[in-house]
Amino acid sequence: MAKLILKFRDATLQEIPITKPTVTIGRVDKNDIKIENLAVSRQHAKIMQDGDRYIMEDLNSLNGTFVNEKRVMKCILRNGDEIFVGKHTLVFIDEEEKPIEMRKDIDISLAEKTVILDTKKQRELTSQTEEEKPTIKEKPFELKGGIRIISGGVSQEDIELTKRLTIGGKGDGADITLRGFFVGKISFIISKRPNGFFITHSGGRSKTKVNDVEVERQRELKNGDIIDIGSTRMQFYSYKQSDGES
Amino acid sequence: MGFHFKIGAMTDVGKVRAINEDNFTVEENLGLFVVADGLGGQNAGEVASKMAIETIKSYLNDEKNPLVGEYKEEFSQNGNRMLSGIRLINSAIYEAGQRNSEQRGMGTTISSVLINDNVMSLAHVGDSRIYRIRGERLERLTTDHSVVEEQLKRGLITEAEAAESKYRNVITRALGAEQTIEIDVDEEVLLDRDKILLCTDGLTDMVGDEEILRMILRNGDNPRKACEGLVDVANGKGGMDNITVILLYCEKDEQKTGLLERIFLSVSSGLRKTSDAIGGLCKWKGGEASSNFWGKKGKGACKGGNGNG
Numbered sequence: 001m002a003k004l005i006l007k008f009r010d011a012t013l014q015e016i017p018i019t020k021p022t023v024t025i026g027r028v029d030k031n032d033i034k035i036e037n038l039a040v041s042r043q044h045a046k047i048m049q050d051g052d053r054y055i056m057e058d059l060n061s062l063n064g065t066f067v068n069e070k071r072v073m074k075c076i077l078r079n080g081d082e083i084f085v086g087k088h089t090l091v092f093i094d095e096e097e098k099p100i101e102m103r104k105d106i107d108i109s110l111a112e113k114t115v116i117l118d119t120k121k122q123r124e125l126t127s128q129t130e131e132e133k134p135t136i137k138e139k140p141f142e143l144k145g146g147i148r149i150i151s152g153g154v155s156q157e158d159i160e161l162t163k164r165l166t167i168g169g170k171g172d173g174a175d176i177t178l179r180g181f182f183v184g185k186i187s188f189i190i191s192k193r194p195n196g197f198f199i200t201h202s203g204g205r206s207k208t209k210v211n212d213v214e215v216e217r218q219r220e221l222k223n224g225d226i227i228d229i230g231s232t233r234m235q236f237y238s239y240k241q242s243d244g245e246s
Numbered sequence: 247m248g249f250h251f252k253i254g255a256m257t258d259v260g261k262v263r264a265i266n267e268d269n270f271t272v273e274e275n276l277g278l279f280v281v282a283d284g285l286g287g288q289n290a291g292e293v294a295s296k297m298a299i300e301t302i303k304s305y306l307n308d309e310k311n312p313l314v315g316e317y318k319e320e321f322s323q324n325g326n327r328m329l330s331g332i333r334l335i336n337s338a339i340y341e342a343g344q345r346n347s348e349q350r351g352m353g354t355t356i357s358s359v360l361i362n363d364n365v366m367s368l369a370h371v372g373d374s375r376i377y378r379i380r381g382e383r384l385e386r387l388t389t390d391h392s393v394v395e396e397q398l399k400r401g402l403i404t405e406a407e408a409a410e411s412k413y414r415n416v417i418t419r420a421l422g423a424e425q426t427i428e429i430d431v432d433e434e435v436l437l438d439r440d441k442i443l444l445c446t447d448g449l450t451d452m453v454g455d456e457e458i459l460r461m462i463l464r465n466g467d468n469p470r471k472a473c474e475g476l477v478d479v480a481n482g483k484g485g486m487d488n489i490t491v492i493l494l495y496c497e498k499d500e501q502k503t504g505l506l507e508r509i510f511l512s513v514s515s516g517l518r519k520t521s522d523a524i525g526g527l528c529k530w531k532g533g534e535a536s537s538n539f540w541g542k543k544g545k546g547a548c549k550g551g552n553g554n555g
Contacts, residue, residue, distance in 0.1 A: 060347075062347060071424075073351060114415040115285070115416055116353055116416075116423045117393060117417070117418055162319070163319070163321065164433040165322065165365055173322075173323070186365075189364070191433075200364075202435075217438075218437065
């Protein structure tokens with residue numbers, strides 16, 4: 001049988017076995033568990049039995065109910081959970097607790113309206129078993145890319161493409177500064193995606209060319225591609241870097 | 247080169263709910279477009295989504311407003327400004343909830359787009375969505391912060407199960423629910439004729455992606471009619487929730503070719519060679535002065551050209 005241990009700071013005040021389908025917690029007499037403290041609302045929270053698990057629900061208390069230091073409105077209790085009500089703690093003990101299996105069908109009698117879920121319940125709904133072992137993933141690679149200025153650039157330094165969007169042009173906001181009569185303020189934009197780098201011609205009379213072909217709308221960049229704009233010639237390079245390296 | 251927009255926007259209470267807890271804003275001069283879906287008891291949801299809209303609008307209205315929280319280097323200044331605005335909303339709603347017991351626990355989703363030139367910064371929290379229609383393809387640019395999405399990602403359920411799931415309306419993140427918030431941000435390049443859709447789950451819970459696309463394509467160049475059509479379909483299927491949609495049809499500003507510019511263009515190949523040569527000279531001299539001179543002159547010439555055209 002599940003039980004609650006009522007504590008104040010480190011002192012155990014009372015052990016309360018859960019014998020009813022619903023146990024109420026509050027400051028006034030009619031509650032099953034009465035906690036006399038002004039931080040506790042008259043009707044503060046309740047614990048309901050649902051099959052072989054227990055659900056804690058806050059009853060719109062003024063100061064809130066916290067489970068393991070997280071404020072919750074409603075959650076499934078797990079063995080060892082600490083429920084904070086006002087200045088008191090209720091430790092939930094359920095030694096017969098079954099290991100959690102498929103978590104996609106927990107019944108938490110949801111309201112029809114949109115509700116926010118606390119992290120703990122989220123974990124329960126989205127993990128298959130409690131003892132789920134972290135799957136061994138292939139070592140993830142991050143695609144890195146950069147631009148090398150070959151000729152005609154304002155700066156001769158390589159530019160690492162670390163931003164989501166890297167802007168080339170004559171304007172102040174450009175990451176790659178270009179020069180030239182017909183070059184636009186924003187001349188081209190390189191966009192970094194998980195699956196690669198893509199270039200878009202943005203504006204200005206000077207067209208952005210990749211390997212001597214004008215860029216129409218958007219095109220993917222390949223390692224070694226030559227980008228020409230106005231009098232500036234650049235080369236795109238990319239490589240894979242595994243996580244953890246720097 | 248900038249963009250201009252044809253805009254449709256609409257919100258509807260739906261067929262079941264008594265009040266509309268959605269809110270939205272269209273601020274064309276700021277390039278800001280936002281939808282928000284409030285949640286919480288009594289009228290708190292309505293309060294939260296309204297606070298979201300008002301807060302981000304007034305924050306982004308003044309470029310001098312200081313940034314809130316950490317600056318994310320991988321995004322543009324504008325992306326960071328929007329991120330700041332949303333962090334501000336979160337604190338505002340959270341604190342209001344703490345102060346007022348009737349509003350405790352209220353929150354809101356948000357899907358927000360800020361466009362500067364052809365860079366579109368987008369941010370979102372919760373299960374309101376942003377889609378892009380490019381050509382005849384509909385692409386979702388956001389990932390819902392919902393239990394169902396999470397279960398899908400982990401392969402616990404199928405798409406079909408997801409559509410039937412009783413957890414469809416359970417979200418895992420909302421503005422104002424906690425003191426701090428994780429916000430998804432992204433940036434995309436706008437292309438001519440891109441269409442952007444922002445919507446709340448009142449649309450997407452009722453209407454599938456394919457049908458959304460069909461409705462938009464069927465209304466051709468008219469975003470207002472497409473918005474009406476989308477709301478009608480959602481209501482026709484039950485209208486279980488409030489429905490809000492914003493549709494932006496992006497059109498690239500035309501490059502006008504003025505007389506002066508035409509002359510330039512006619513001799514462009516020759517001129518380009520000359521400009522290369524001068525560019526080379528400037529490099530020889532080096533220094534800021536020459537590049538400033540070059541920049542100014544270029545701009546001036548273009549403006550003159552436009553005026554004549």
